[in-house]
Amino acid sequence: MILTVEGLEFEYPSRPVLKDINFSIANGDFLAVLGINGAGKSTLLKCINRILQPQVGTVLIRGDDASRLSRRELAKRIGYVAQHHERTRTTVFDAVLLGRKPYIQWEASTKDMEIVQEALTTLGLDSYALRYVDELSGGERQKVVIARALAQQPQLLLLDEPTHSLDLKNQFDVSRLIKRIIKEEQLAAVVAMHDLNLAMRFANRFMLLKDGVIFAAGGFEVMTQENIESVYSLPVKIKQFGDIPVVIPA
């Protein structure tokens, strides 16, 4: 198991957010974390990465207790892509080079630069290397931060709504890319998502969060009409378009 979460709980001083979270994922898994706004999706990702400190529970990365690893060690194992990005005035190459931060002692080595180059190629950003990040479109910026996470050479990717505010084409491009990377690099990804259809197209594991607890988790079998209706408090229908399942509000 690349990631095992046991009995994780997190609360802000004013309100509890996550209660009794247990799950694990293996290499090659694309886990979609689903649920309404405020269900605790982002909080869960941040707790795995120790951006937030869970009060109870353990997170194991390949069997290592995350709370015993330094930030730097954790950064070598987990790549994280936040929901919002700053428009920094740096080149794409520099922005991706930042992913080598956990490895760099004083200055970036040739090896670091080669890894950056590789990540840029994987995401099709070669020709953008010297463009400024704050002049890119939303889809391009999203690819830059994913490239940065890849440059960390992680075993696990945590992506917080990576298709958020992208157009239809870019939603598919980015999702397909994530799936391809997981397969090629034998990583695992935990992806907070809003779009159920996108999730069902690309993910192979699903977690439905409701009020900070896991309502249902597993493979495609959990994506039933009843489960989705209770999690989103909305009547829905699931239709098949060829072999593609589609969720629509009824």
Added chain:
Amino acid sequence: MDNYRRYTANKGLATLALVLLIGIVAMIALNAGSMDLNPHQVIRSIIGKGADVADIVIWQIRLPRILAAIIAGAGLSVAGCVMQNNLRNPLASPSTLGIANAAAFGANMAIIVFGAGSIRSTGADAVNISNPYSVAFSAFIWAMAAALIILLLARTRGFSPEAIVLAGVALSSLFSAGTILIQYFAQDVQVAAAVFWTFGDLGRAAWNEVLILSLIVASALIYFMLRRWDYNALDSGEETAKSLGVNVERVRLGGMMASSLITGAAVSFLGIIGFIGLVAPHMMRRVLGGDHRQLIPASALAGALLLLVSDTVARTIIAPVVLPVGAITSFFGAPLFLYLLARGYEQK
């Protein structure tokens, strides 16, 4: 990758150009002043073969002053650069956050209350600081206190950049009030001198001050350079920085402490010189981008150049009267500050 290497090398060249420019302006500044010296005399003095009068003017008056401008300018500028990054606030700088005023309060306290120096009421050399270390130390402690308050407000209360600057205004007034209160109980002549002293003036720096200041600025610069990757990561947001292995709290505390140390030292030796820490880093960000590997040294150089030019202007524009350099830098700085504010609101 080769293109990238070339791109970084070009930034290095820009930095080199700044060094050259500082050298040129420094030469001009050495020549400028109430006493007419030609370049030949200046050079003879520097290599130790000058006439006595020229020697005194060059070695005791102009050279320390020029070095003070370069070092304090560099220090205040990197302090601003790091504060802007650490607080993720483009409006941050030693003067806009009230840290300079806090340092002035600390210095006044050391000089007047604890008698670390005596104040005479004569012109440029009004303040005679007998114990520069304790003055600098007191200035640092109070600068640090102000920085901690700002840091706390930014972190626990989630203040917006504008609100942080307002907090800085409040702190400025608070510490100015404190300074006035201390001065109120000082003797009349002292008050006059102390008020005069609060204006930034580079003429106060003698070799001793220059030496202490350069040690502080140099060590802070080394520390900032060690942290340059952390600052780059912090630019992408606090959470992203954490996910890249940065201990955000520690980096911030260290950055604010080192910046406060520079501010404290600069203010206690030279008085308040505003806006260098705001203007210079922003100019460099425009030209070189936000990569702190180049931005930190380039900001230092730009700050040095800016303060040196300002001081040379202050000395020569209505010579033989020497204007307080703080007034000149504010003339550059305040409009830029307004521009940054206006641009910030435009984006929303």
